[in-house]
Amino acid sequence: MSTDVIKVNTPSRSYDVVVGQGVIDEVGDLTRKACGGSVACVISDSNVAPLYANAVAESLEAAGYRTTLQVFPAGEQHKRLSTLSDLLEGLAESELSRDDVVVAVGGGVTGDMGGLAGALYLRGCKVVQVPTSLLAMVDSSVGGKTAVDLEAGKNLAGAFFQPSLVVADVDCLDTLTPALFTDSCGEVIKHGVIRDAELFRRLVSKPINAPDFDPAELQSVIVRNIEIKRDVVDQDERERGLRQILNFGHTIGHAIEAASDFKLGHGSSVAAGMCCIARASARMGWCPDEVATDIVSAVEAYGLPTDTSEDHDTLFSYAVHDKKRHGTTVNVVVPLAIGSVEVRKLSLEEFRHLIDLGCGTQA
Ligand SMILES: NC(=O)c1ccc[n+]([C@@H]2O[C@H](COP(=O)([O-])OP(=O)(O)OC[C@H]3O[C@@H](n4cnc5c(N)ncnc54)[C@H](O)[C@@H]3O)[C@@H](O)[C@H]2O)c1
Numbered sequence: 001m002s003t004d005v006i007k008v009n010t011p012s013r014s015y016d017v018v019v020g021q022g023v024i025d026e027v028g029d030l031t032r033k034a035c036g037g038s039v040a041c042v043i044s045d046s047n048v049a050p051l052y053a054n055a056v057a058e059s060l061e062a063a064g065y066r067t068t069l070q071v072f073p074a075g076e077q078h079k080r081l082s083t084l085s086d087l088l089e090g091l092a093e094s095e096l097s098r099d100d101v102v103v104a105v106g107g108g109v110t111g112d113m114g115g116l117a118g119a120l121y122l123r124g125c126k127v128v129q130v131p132t133s134l135l136a137m138v139d140s141s142v143g144g145k146t147a148v149d150l151e152a153g154k155n156l157a158g159a160f161f162q163p164s165l166v167v168a169d170v171d172c173l174d175t176l177t178p179a180l181f182t183d184s185c186g187e188v189i190k191h192g193v194i195r196d197a198e199l200f201r202r203l204v205s206k207p208i209n210a211p212d213f214d215p216a217e218l219q220s221v222i223v224r225n226i227e228i229k230r231d232v233v234d235q236d237e238r239e240r241g242l243r244q245i246l247n248f249g250h251t252i253g254h255a256i257e258a259a260s261d262f263k264l265g266h267g268s269s270v271a272a273g274m275c276c277i278a279r280a281s282a283r284m285g286w287c288p289d290e291v292a293t294d295i296v297s298a299v300e301a302y303g304l305p306t307d308t309s310e311d312h313d314t315l316f317s318y319a320v321h322d323k324k325r326h327g328t329t330v331n332v333v334v335p336l337a338i339g340s341v342e343v344r345k346l347s348l349e350e351f352r353h354l355i356d357l358g359c360g361t362q363a
């Protein structure tokens with residue numbers, strides 16, 4: 001199977017996203033070409049490090065880097081300032097210079113924290129993302145958003161900082177649990193809804209979470225997802241406008257996720273959030289009914305939730321405490337057709353009404 005290269009061109013940096021089977025062994029050579037430098041600090045979590053950190057480190061050493069490895073405990077609860085602080089001290093101990101490289105090997109938690117460590121250390125060194133989860137490949141490793149969580153909420157302390165290279169080895173997905181793979185399919189479906197009706201149809205006709213799904217076809221779906229994210233962030237790196245469409249399903253989705261006390265996965269919460277906002281939009285007459293029924297059927301085909309039983313007042317209060325709210329209004333992404341969405345600025349009352357229209361109606 002061949003390797004794909006997607007070129008990202010944001011105002012702050014241009015870089016390649018290399019996607020293929022076995023490309024983890026090429027991280028060293030690719031890093032050498034993209035970054036130069038002499039030290040590479042590999043950052044990974046306690047689940048991913050035993051699986052892939054060695055292969056990455058060996059590849060980097062073969063390309064002439066002195067390497068160090070820092071492993072933090074896996075899990076979103078460790079995506080916080082104290083872990084970041086340990087990572088930064090570790091970079092200093094490694095005597096990393098600004099010309100050297102932080103290599104984040106893992107899921108979105110590792111990528112977000114490794115990326116932020118690279119953005120902060122010496123006011124910014126080079127970062128290479130080696131995403132190993134489906135979510136990290138199709139979403140978090142591309143676009144330069146980095147963050148840690150605060151007590152007050154998720155991703156509240158961060159920076160926009162583009163990597164210099166992304167290397168996604170689709171073979172790494174083999175060790176992911178089926179549940180986690182399926183959860184991330186919520187974001188994959190989202191990409192179809194916001195930008196690509198053909199991808200959406202492909203995803204529905206052959207769900208990518210089927211056990212016998214063809215690896216070449218999976219790679220092509222991942223590549224298409226990265227292209228969609230690239231097209232959006234190339235035009236709006238800092239989420240002033242267009243990039244907001246990537247938040248489709250997220251305003252209600254975040255509320256569902258928080259109301260479940262984060263027991264429901266992010267992708268599952270977004271899937272339910274997409275169905276809720278689509279039903280509400282159809283009932284408002286903003287899109288045809290089929291748009292909502294198509295989104296619900298797609299989500300169902302992946303075995304993801306299509307609704308929520310959470311109390312509407314609870315959902316509303318979680319949603320309006322989200323950092324993406326602007327004063328007395330809330331920006332909500334609504335579907336117009338499959339492949340096309342728009343951002344609407346709603347008053348809090350209008351948004352509260354949408355929750356009533358779209359949530360808890362399918363029980
Ligand atoms: N920066 C962005 O633009 C952006 C976008 C979306 C999500 N995110 C962030 O991404 C995070 C979620 O990402 P995630 O779902 O990858 O979470 P994660 O990094 O916690 O990974 C999920 C679990 O899978 C394990 N894992 C990862 N790859 C594996 C592999 N190949 N084999 C076996 N186990 C593996 C991890 O150790 C972890 O236990 C959240 O913190 C979210 O805020 C960031």
Ligand SMILES: [Zn+2]
Pocket residue numbers: 187250266270
């Ligand atoms: Zn998301």
